Amino acid sequence: MLEIVFVKPDALPRSGALVLPLAEAEGAAAAPPPGGLRQRAEEATGGAIGRALEAAAFKGRKGQTATVWAPGAGLSRVVAVGLGKAAELSAEAAEAAGAALQPAVANEAEAVVAAEHLPPALAVALAMGAVLRAYRFDRYRTKEQEEDKPKLRRLAIATADPDAARAAWAGQEAVAKGVYLARDLVSEPGNVLTPAEMAERCRQLEPLGVEVEILGPKEMRKLGFGALLGVAQGSANEPRTVVMRWLGRSGAGKGGSNGAAAAEKPLAFLGKGVTFDSGGISIKPAQSMEEMKWDMAGAGAVVGLMAALAGRKARADVVGLVGLVENMPSGTAQRPGDVVRSYSGQTIEVINTDAEGRLVLADLLWYCQEKYEPRFMVDLATLTGAIIISLGHEHAGLFSNDDELAQRILAAGKAVGENCWRMPLGEAYDKQLKSDIADMKNVGGRPAGSITAAQFLQRFVNGKPWAHLDIAGTAWASKEKGSTPKGASGFGVRLLERLVAEHYEG
Amino acid sequence: MLKVRLHRAPPEGAALRVLPLAEGAAVPEPFRAAAAAARFTGRAGQALHCLVPERALLVGAGPAAAPLDFARAGGGAVAQADEETRALALDARGLPPEAAAALAAGACLRAWRCDRYRTKDVKPGLERLDLVVDRPHAVAPAWERAAAAVRGCLLARDLVAEPANHLTPALFAERMERLAEDGLAVEVLGPKRLAKLGFGALLAVGGGSANPPRLVVLRWKGAGGAAPVAFVGKGICFDTGGLALKPAEGMEEMRADMAGAAACAGAMLALALRRSPAPAVAVLALAENAIGAASYRPGDVLRTLSGRTVEVLDTDAEGRLVLADALHYAATRLAPRAIVDLATLTGAIVTALGHHRAGLFATDAALAAQVAAAGEAVGEPVWPMPIGERHREDLRSDIADLRQCAPHGSGAWGGRFLPDACHAAAFLRAFAEGVPWAHLDIAGVALRKEADALGPEGASGFGARLLDALVAMRFEEGKG
Structure with missing residues (x-):
């Protein structure tokens, strides 16, 4: 992961890249604020930077970049990046600037961002944008030339108060690591990331103080x-359920802050972890089936979230559950028409x-509410x-039986750029799940397909x-946008981390 | 659309009397035993055909809070009426004008059919609604709006x-x-x-x-x-x-x-x-x-x-x-x-x-x-x-x-x-x-x-x- 260091704006770097985050009002034409790195760079280069940015029509619009090559003073380049309107300066704009500057300096050995005019919180947001944008999954490239790989290992951010920025970044860095972990898991192919392998990777959270319990097929039976x-029975790769517990409030965990506090109802997060989804006997069309390696992105997000919360020692008790299976057609696979008995006792006719x-x-839902009595799931x-047909790729669908929880999720998503859109539930939709032979069918037909899926899940939350x-x-980005490169987005980690931070650590 | 007339009392004739009842409300005495026996509680969507001591159709109005609850009750009554029924007397006495009007409106909506292209065996059906209210002139404006x-x-x-x-x-x-x-x-x-x-x-x-x-x-x-x-x-x-x-x-x-x-x-x-x-x-x-x-x-x-x-x-x-x-x-x-x-x-x-x-x-x-x-x-x-x-x-x-x-x-x-x-x-x-x-x-x-x-x-x-x-x-x- 790209390392971030916060430094005092003492000296102009003598080589490498200098990055200037500029708001619209302080574009090329405006005089640089006195005493800052930018002014020193202008002095050292005889005003070349300001002239170059004017020539490049750099306006400071959000996400806009302009590169001035070899302006003098030993610098190999100066990169100006837009922050948008000065009056609307926000964490989102700073993050977008960080995301925009990263590719422009990726091939430098060193880079310094002249962010001394930004408050520490925005310097941190800028760092977050750069780190998240720098993610790449190159584990399986064996022939990539050294010069084609990004060189930048460390980004220095010059800020007026490095201590404050460092303190704020410590928590955000843990979140970024959680996003990276989720993206890694989602990017892994199905032959590598089997249920057993993903369960082992969950164990890697133990050093952070997370209790990890793995249920194998025997325990689940x-x-x-x-x-x-029933889903897992067609695959040679046996299923796992992983329970991760972070007890940051009651202190029972290693990372606990207060050993004496009484245990509270935990917050529960659950993820679908189908490590590969062929569709089973109701097999999918061949086209784009390879994308089904990311059918465990919900579980990936929960693992990343647990890493983020434990990594920053969140003052909350949290339990994360992931159900890991592979869905394959075979002689032992479940069939359309099979009836299965769920853990709740309710029977399900598997139509598809x-x-x-x-x-x-x-x-998972029934087990979670029964065993952990969570505050919410x-x-x-x-x-x-x-x-996708309903909303496209800019919003995840949000379904909830609790308006307050739903509002908090919507707000948290908006704050971190992982947007959700509320969708309806209702009895009329639930009726589509009626079965002739069992308590319910597992599909309700094409109309309202996402809603009937949510209605199905609601039957297993026991009113909680x-x-x-x-x-x-939203789990996979078909093109890069902002701080999300093309590929696995890690959607959900930042949203739920923010949800916990905003409301459940007080 | 059905013919709708406002009355102060149920008119003489063959109209089937319809009683909308809120969920949990007391069922009028003559039908109380029948309602209890058939577990009629007034829930939305419920209906009960009573034959003794007199003929009447009880329909559930659910929470009976919004006009829509009454519209659904009126529609529910029509859905229950058999082919032989030509007229319903909707008993809206004691209801506010908007609720009474909604009752009739729901019945008219449910009774709509498209028989224009049937040339044989056209089934006769409902023709008339009698909306029974305490003060017809007070309900008439609400009904005109609803009917529109x-x-x-x-x-x-x-x-x-x-x-x-x-x-x-x-x-x-x-x-x-x-x-x-x-x-x-x-x-x-x-x-x-x-x-x-x-x-x-x-x-x-x-x-x-x-x-x-x-x-x-x-x-x-x-x-x-x-x-x-x-x-x-x-x-x-x-x-x-x-x-x-x-x-x-x-x-x-x-x-x-x-x-x-x-x-x-x-x-x-x-x-x-x-x-x-x-x-x-x-x-x-x-x-x-x-x-x-x-x-x-x-x-x-x-x-x-x-x-x-x-x-x-x-x-x-x-x-x-x-x-x-x-x-x-x-x-x-x-x-x-x-x-x-x-x-x-x-x-x-x-x-x-x-x-x-x-x-x-x-x-x-x-x-x-x-x-x-x-x-x-x-x-x-x-x-x-x-x-x-x-x-x-x-x-x-x-x-x-x-x-x-x-x-x-x-x-x-x-x-x-x-x-x-x-x-x-x-x-x-x-x-x-x-x-x-x-x-x-x-x-x-x-x-x-x-x-x-x-x-x-x-x-x-x-x-x-x-x-x-x-x-x-x-x-x-x-x-x-």
Whole structure:
């Protein structure tokens, strides 16, 4: 991960890149504020930078960049990056500037950002943008030439108060690491990231103070996870359920801040982790089936979230559950028409084996509310293609039986740029799940496909406060945008980290 | 529509007495034992036929709080009446005027049927409602308002139910001309006039058909003065899909692809019948999307009335094209204070919201909230949907100002998943020309998949009552 250091704006770098984040009002024409790195750079280069930016028509618009090559004073380049209107300067704008500047300096060995005019919180947001934009998954490239790889290992951010920025960054760096972890998991191919392998990777959270418990097929059979096991039974790769607990409030965990505090109801996050989804006997069309390696993105986000919360020692008790299965067609696979008995005791007629995510979550949700008595449950799942037809790729679908929780999720998502859109629930939709032979079918037909999927899940929350995020349209970015490069987005980690930070650590 | 008469006491005769009862309310003495035996509690949707000590039909009014609860009870009573029943006496004594009126309105909505094309074995059914109230003169104004909305809705249903060979654009326009009798000003623009004015999109869509397009403008002057609210309706009298021909299965339902225009017409009739003080206009874009030698093609570039050029990708995404011209016309020629358009626009909205809610897209939060509230009040629920930056970006064209939809195969997961309802709304937004605008995608709700308390299976008339309620809630301020 790109390392961030905060430094005092004492000296102009003698080589490498200097980055100037500029708001619209202080574009090229405006005189640089006295005493700053920019003014010193102008002096050292005889005013070349200001002239060059004017020539390049650099206006300071949000995300705009301009590069001035070899302006003198030993610098290999000066990169101006726009912050948008000075009056509207926000964390979002600073993050966008960080995201925009990163590719412009990726090939430098050293780079310094002259952010001394930004408050520490915005310097941190800028750092976040740069770090998240710098993510790449190159584990499987064996022939990439050294000169084609990004060189920049460390980005120095010059700020008036490095101590304050460092303190704020410590927490944000943990969040960035959580996003990286989620993106890594989502990017991994299905032959590498089997349920067992993903469970092992969850164990890597133990050094952070997370308790990790892995339930194998034997334990799940004993418990009666009939819905989850039905999905898994066609694959040679056996399923796992992983329970991760971070007890940052009650202090029972290693990272606990107060050993004496009484245990509280934990917050619960659950993720669909279908490590590869062929559709099973209801097999998917071949075109784009490779994308189904990311059908575990909900679980990936939950693992990343747990890493983020533990990494910054969040003062909250949190339990994360992921249901890890592979959905394959085979002689042992479940069939359309099969009836399975879920952990809740409710029976399900499996009409379509490709509606498997909800079967996995059904057992997880019931188990979670029964065993951990959580304050609320939020599940994440790449659940339906219908949510893409409904909303596209800019919003995840949000379904909830609790208005306050839903509002908080919407607000947290907006704050970090992981937007959600509330979708309806209702009895009329629930009726579409009626089965002739069992308590319910696992699909309700094409109309309202995402809503009926959510109705299905709601039957397993036992009336507890709950929200469901259908992230099928947002887990994978088909083109880069802002701080998300093309590929795995890690959607959900920052949103839920913010949700916890805003409301549940007081 | 059923004949409805207001009475102070149940009239003598064969009318079946109907008693609406709130959930948990005490059942009147003569029926208390029967209700207890049959576990009738007054829950919405419940009904109980009592034969002793006298004949009566108890219907559940649920919470009995809003007029809609009573409308559903009235509809429920009609659904329970057998073929032999000619008249119902709805006992609304003790109810507020709005609730009593709603009871009768719900019954009239549920009793609608379309028998025009049955030549044999036409089943007789209900003919009359006696609405029994404490003070008929106090209920009469509420009933007149409710009846106007019902008649508007039933006009919409009649139009939607009509087969396409009986409702070409020209025949639709003729029917609209008859609305002059009810006080609407009606203007019909034929193909020549449309060509002269530059309705390039509407004419292209209608080009493949032997039945050329029409644009109908309905005007209700109201109490004068204020700028009108404008309704714009998609009126594709039949939609084959054009060269992008639809599959044969289910194509017969495409006679209902003019349900948006029908709902707008119904709303205008309702406003005229109840002499609404709010001025309103409706613009109906009527065309048949057929296959012919003069059909428009994928790849064609059209010059719309607005001057914007549009690249056609899919001739079956024709609704947004006819609406583009109609919206621009409404926005620039009729000086509206707000525009609401209704259209059976996309299959995507059915995938998103199913058959229980219409999709609501809007540029004006207050207008959107009022549309949603009006829908809830009359039992025509909607749900807000987004128009994102990316939805608009997806409509960038290589060759024209914008393209009409995203290319097939450009969506996620192998191209199959495109947010077409959002794309369509992003497209339409441009043609509202900055006027506060809301768009209802009613593709999932124009036809009732199964009978419910407010109507039989088939044409729902969705939108007519919603728009009437919207005008009453938002555009009649200062009516004194």
